[in-house]
Amino acid sequence: MISLRDLRGSVAIVGVGQAGCGEAKGRTEMEILAQASHKAVADAGLRMSDIDGLATASSSSAMWPLSVVEYLGLNPRFVDSTMIGGSSFVSHTMPAMLALASGQCDAVLVCYGSTQRTAVMNRGEIKRARRQLEPHPFEEVYEPLQPLTSYALAARRYMHQYGATRRHLAEVAVAARKWAQLNPEAFRRDPLTIDDVLNARMVSDPLSVLDSCLVTDGAAAFVMVRADRAKDLPQKPAYVLGSATATWNKQISAMPDLTVTAARDSGKRAFEMAGITPANVDVAELYDAFTINTLLFLEDLGFCKKGEAAAFVENGGIAPGGHLPVNTNGGGLSCVHPGMYGAFIMIEAVRQLRGQCGERQIEDAQIALVHGNGGSLSSQATAVLGTQATL
Amino acid sequence: MINAVEDIETDGPGVQETYFRYLTEGRFVIQCCAACSNYVFYPRAYCPHCGSAQLEWVEPSGKGLIYSYSIVHRKPESGGDYNVVLVDLEEGVRCMSRVEGVASHELDIDMPVQAYIEQTDSGPIVLMKRRQDDQ
Numbered sequence: 470m471i472s473l474r475d476l477r478g479s480v481a482i483v484g485v486g487q488a489g490c491g492e493a494k495g496r497t498e499m500e501i502l503a504q505a506s507h508k509a510v511a512d513a514g515l516r517m518s519d520i521d522g523l524a525t526a527s528s529s530s531a532m533w534p535l536s537v538v539e540y541l542g543l544n545p546r547f548v549d550s551t552m553i554g555g556s557s558f559v560s561h562t563m564p565a566m567l568a569l570a571s572g573q574c575d576a577v578l579v580c581y582g583s584t585q586r587t588a589v590m591n592r593g594e595i596k597r598a599r600r601q602l603e604p605h606p607f608e609e610v611y612e613p614l615q616p617l618t619s620y621a622l623a624a625r626r627y628m629h630q631y632g633a634t635r636r637h638l639a640e641v642a643v644a645a646r647k648w649a650q651l652n653p654e655a656f657r658r659d660p661l662t663i664d665d666v667l668n669a670r671m672v673s674d675p676l677s678v679l680d681s682c683l684v685t686d687g688a689a690a691f692v693m694v695r696a697d698r699a700k701d702l703p704q705k706p707a708y709v710l711g712s713a714t715a716t717w718n719k720q721i722s723a724m725p726d727l728t729v730t731a732a733r734d735s736g737k738r739a740f741e742m743a744g745i746t747p748a749n750v751d752v753a754e755l756y757d758a759f760t761i762n763t764l765l766f767l768e769d770l771g772f773c774k775k776g777e778a779a780a781f782v783e784n785g786g787i788a789p790g791g792h793l794p795v796n797t798n799g800g801g802l803s804c805v806h807p808g809m810y811g812a813f814i815m816i817e818a819v820r821q822l823r824g825q826c827g828e829r830q831i832e833d834a835q836i837a838l839v840h841g842n843g844g845s846l847s848s849q850a851t852a853v854l855g856t857q858a859t860l
Numbered sequence: 861m862i863n864a865v866e867d868i869e870t871d872g873p874g875v876q877e878t879y880f881r882y883l884t885e886g887r888f889v890i891q892c893c894a895a896c897s898n899y900v901f902y903p904r905a906y907c908p909h910c911g912s913a914q915l916e917w918v919e920p921s922g923k924g925l926i927y928s929y930s931i932v933h934r935k936p937e938s939g940g941d942y943n944v945v946l947v948d949l950e951e952g953v954r955c956m957s958r959v960e961g962v963a964s965h966e967l968d969i970d971m972p973v974q975a976y977i978e979q980t981d982s983g984p985i986v987l988m989k990r991r992q993d994d995q
Contacts, residue, residue, distance in 0.1 A: 606880075607955065610982075610983075611944050612932070612944070613944045613956070622944070625930060626927065670933075672932075673944075674930055674932075674964075723954075
C-alpha cells in the first residue's frame with residue numbers, strides 16, 4: 470500500500486491562470502473558465518490536448534464536468550467533481566495526486582468559473598431556486614441569510630467564549646485590504662480603516678458588509694503533473710507536500726462547536742503528510758469568506774492556540790510587515806470572490822513560491838499553506854505547497 | 861458474514877413527515893435512540909450516533925439555553941430586524957429558532973428560553989420565548 474508520505478512532493482502545480490476577475494460582463498462562466506484554463510495550460514508549457522484529467526465543480530450545474538469536458542474538447546481518463554463548496558478546489562489536489570501517482574492520467578486541470586456578479590440570473594433568484602432543489606426545513610423557516618448568518622452565529626459564539634471584539638474582526642478586513650493595495654489585480658484597493666469596518670452597514674450582527682467577502686466574477690485554473698515531468702516544464706514547480714480534507718456537518722445548526730472547525734483535522738493531517746509544522750510556513754492563504762474565518766483557521770491550523778487569534782491579528786499581525794503574511798492577494802475580502810474561492814488561493818500560493826508577486830512578494834517564500842473552507846464552515850481542505858528546496 | 865440492517869417502517873409517513881404531523885397537532889417532538897440513549901435532532905431514519913433504527917419520538921421539556929444568536933438587519937418596510945438563534949435544549953440537542961418578545965439588545969448567550977409552537981399560514985413553526993430561570 471502506498472502511504473501519504475510517499476505521495477509527498479510526487480506531484481507539482483506547473484501552470485496557473487485566471488480570467489474575468491472582478492467583472493466579466495456579457496461573458497458566460499464557461500467562457501471565462503475556458504480562458505483561465507487555456508492560460509493555465511499555456512503557463513505550464515503544455516497544450517490542451519495534453520490534459521487527460523479534470524477536476525472541477527459548480528454550485529449550480531448538476532453535471533458540470535461533462536459540460537467542461539465538452540467545451541474544452543477533452544477526453545479525460547480521470548474526472549473528479551467533488552462539490553464541497555469553496556474548499557473543493559483545494560480538496561481536489563488529493564484525488565488528482567492519486568490519479569497522477571497511479572498513472573491513471575498524466576496532467577490534471579483543476580478549474581472553476583463564475584459570473585455571479587454580472588450574470589442575468591441574480592443571486593436572489595439563485596437562492597430561491599436552490600431552496601426548492603435542496604430544502605433545509607429545520608433552518609430556512611427562520612430566514613437566516615445564507616451563508617452570512619451562519620458565520621455570524623459562529624462569530625458571536627467565538628466573541629462570547631474568548632472575549633474577542635468586532636475590532637479584532639475588523640483587523641482581519643483591514644489586513645486583507647492592505648495586502649490588496651499591493652496587488653494590482655485586487656478588486657478593492659481603496660484605503661480601509663478599523664473604524665470604517667466598525668461603522669459599516671450591519672447585515673447579520675456581528676458581521677457587517679465589510680466583514681463579508683466580495684461578490685465578484687472570476688475564473689481560476691491550475692495544472693498538476695508528476696514531479697519528474699514538472700522539472701522539465703518552464704515554470705518553477707510548486708510541489709504538493711500535503712493535502713487533506715475534513716467535513717463534519719453541513720448546516721450550522723449541526724456543527725458541534727461553532728468555535729472549532731474541521732480545519733483542526735484537515736490541517737493536522739496535511740501537516741503530518743508534509744512533515745512540517747505551522748512554524749515552517751512562510752505564507753498562509755486562508756479562505757476568508759468572512760472575517761471570523763481567518764481567526765478560526767489561524768487557531769485550528771495551529772498558528773496559535775484556541776482563543777488567541779484575536780491577539781495574533783492585533784496591530785496588523787497578519788498585514789504586510791506583520792508576524793505572519795496571511796491572504797497576500799487581498800483575500801476573498803478584498804481581492805476576488807466569485808462564489809467559490811478555493812482555486813484562487815491555490816494560485817496565490819503558487820505565485821508566491823515562484824516569486825512572481827511583485828510588491829506583495831514574501832521574500833524567500835519556500836512553504837505556502839493553503840486552506841479552503843466550504844458551506845457554512847462545514848468543509849475544510851488544507852494543502853501544503855513547497856519549492857524544490859523543500860523536497 | 862454481513863451485519864443485519866434494521867429495517868425502518870416503509871408504510872405510512874416517513875420520519876420528516878411524521879415530525880411535521882406532530883407539529884401540526886401542536887406537539888414538538890425530538891427523537892431518542894433506544895439503543896444508545898442519545899437524543900437526536902433534526903429527525904433521522906437512523907441514529908447518527910450508533911446507527912440504530914430504534915429512534916423513538918419523545919416530547920422534550922422545551923427548556924433550553926441560547927448557544928448563539930445573530931440579529932439580521934432588515935429595512936423597516938420589509939418587516940424590520942429579526943433574530944436567528946441556536947438553542948441547546950436540555951436533552952442535549954441543538955436547534956435553530958427565533959426568540960419572540962425580546963428586544964434585540966436583550967438577547968444574550970446562555971439566556972434561558974422555552975420552546976413553543978406557532979401555527980402560521982405556511983405551517984407550524986417552533987419558536988422560543990424567554991424563560992425565567994426557575995420556570
